[in-house]
Amino acid sequence: MDSYENWDFTSFVDGYVNGPAFATWSGYAAYYDITIAPTDVWWHSNQTTTREDTAVFGEIDIKVTDRLSLLLGGRYYEVDRYISYFVEKPLGYPNNFTPDRTAVDDGFIPKVGFQYDVSDNMMVWSVYSEGYRVGGTNRARGTPTLPIEYGQDIIENFEVGLKSTWADDTIQFNATYYEMSWSDMQLELTDPAFSIGEPWQAVVANLGDGTVTGMDLDLKALIGNIQVGFNMTNIFDAYVNPMTEYPDARFEGGVADLGLEAKSNLPLFGDLSYSLYSEYSGPINLFGESTEGFARIQHSYEGESLNQLSDGGNAPRFSQGDYRVTDIVMGFDVGDWKAQLSLNNITDERGISYRDSSDFDPYYGRFSDSVIRPKNYNLSLRRYF
Template identity: 25%
Template sequence: LFSPLQDRAVHIWVLGGFYNDLKSDYDRHEYTPGYAQWAGIDRPDNLEYASIVHNKTQERAVYGELTYHIIKGLQITGGFRYFDYDALVTGGTALPLFQTYPGVNYSMNHGTTGANGTIWKANVSYRFNPNIMAYFTYSTGYRVGGANRVAPCQMPMNPNTQHACALPNEMFYEPDKTRNVELGVRGNFFHRRLVFTLAGYNIDWTNVQVPGQTKYGNVSITKNGAAAVSRGFDASVNVRVTPNFTVSATYAYTDAHLTKYSPDLVSNVLGSYPGRPGDRLPGSTKNSGSIIANYTIPLDNGRSLQLNWATTYVGSIYSRVGLEGYGYRMPSYVTHRAALTYNTKQWSLDLFVNNLTNQYAVTAVSNDSSSMRSRDGVTERYYAYSVLTPRTFGLEGRVHF
């Protein structure tokens, strides 16, 4: 793989293949205890709704990369990846309350999708001296599409019964593709007592994958938006204050939003909502950062005691594009972690505390508040938060071989 020629260009190459065969099966039952007896329906198991979904996705790819070291300090890299995938979904739904017990008769449907394409990258980097290196990268990328894990609707739809299924345009989502530009610099000074990185980037996104819901049943799915952009920068620095005391810090800024109008991008039980240019994308925080301090106390016989403190900041996150359709803004939060580590040549023991201040924070949202409907004091469906793990004490040991 190497051809080191004295005083001439050096090249490095990589060639490979990839294959992935992913299968998943889902079987869902919903029960309404006591309802069948109250309504006079012969359904002693109280099974009100059932669905089955079988997904299969096969992905194949070949890739290659070639690097040339043209002159001292200058390096050029080019690469490609050809991908091809197929996805199949088969499934159905059943309403057992309207069927003869004990049978569960599913209305089955299926669909297929697939795509292929080629992505590539070009990179140039230059080391000005042993302490400073700058680089520039232009690349394209993709994220594989596939089938949503929802039973397909049986067409035509029966308006007199309830449904929790995916319409033909909700069964699949396409791959999203990007064009990426990144410019960065890395360096170290004072015999590596100060090490830093700084990089800025711009990502143009097409067919961006975003969370959505089905029209029937309000089931969570993945959908495609029209176009978006994600731009920002990130920085990190590590300072060795003394031989035994180091401090590191990171910061990242991200501005990710739609750039084109996307009709019916967000939907729920109350209707559909468009995505508009400027609407912030879900799942991304604009600001995030961390500060980590580490102090080592040397002991005799190769032993040491290590004190560690980490503070992390996570900015606010949207659950839906532009907060459309009853989206929720998850507030920012700060967490702290402390650890005490005893090291020997053969083993080490950690005593740690995660989320030291017992910070409460929402980290994810299930469905949206439009799905909360109360009838006779009972809330139908659900709307839920996932929250940060509370203060946790732990003891961890490791053995070195």
């Protein structure tokens, strides 16, 4: 799979060619025997990126016994990337040419699992698998402490679970326990060089090993025309053991403090989240006629999480989430007509799904919050021809 992107950014100022700035840049260019054509384009930049993904993968199911099955699989991958970037300020005068960069991530990731049928209504299973995220390139602003390029990270995932049905298949219960371990985890944080006069910037770096353990539960039950359901995600641990310092001779002692604790909680992992619902579907007597309809009430809770890994003065760490949403949905069919009414977020919860504390917008302020939709109602009427 191949991808290609090319971006041009151009900024104009009317009359720029007749101003002192153009004259100054023309003088600089003449020193290097470069002649700039008259232009009102004071900035032109271009970035080209290409990516080529190659993979060979497969898996096989082996029936060991009537009840036991074995899964074996694997994937070899190679990701080739190329990026070039340059700035002309003004147009025609090479102001900032960074070297073209190429990078390759490759490797083999296995997958091994088994399934054991305890009975016709119950199955236990387990799987070990690995995954990867390709590396990338940070912005080259000034002289940062952390590397401009970062490499791939690898995750090892182990899961064990249960799938079952009960009471003549009217109850379904599934459970999964998982452990995920990252090696050379890609972490986003504020580069510490801003404290010694370099431009402020958020960067990504391979800084440590991470661990996430948790459990998912899913329950459904059918009682006549009423179905109820509940699912839950409980994160027991989500942390990383990062580097707390990084070599940089410009700092006292030759190392820069990254502002990270030896064991830091990972962001964006809510401690506990769940949802539940109850729905009736079946015949409804409406206006003296028997029609098919449904009514559903659902409630969900989004657990508390951190917005980012590091906690800095210019970009502090905040908590987010910790909100509940309740919806009511009902509808019915009458002949060719279908109607549905949705009452969403009936308690008008203003939950914050994400807090961006690195947003330095000069108009709206330093920080910005992503807020869920407030209370809203929807009514739809449809006729089928």
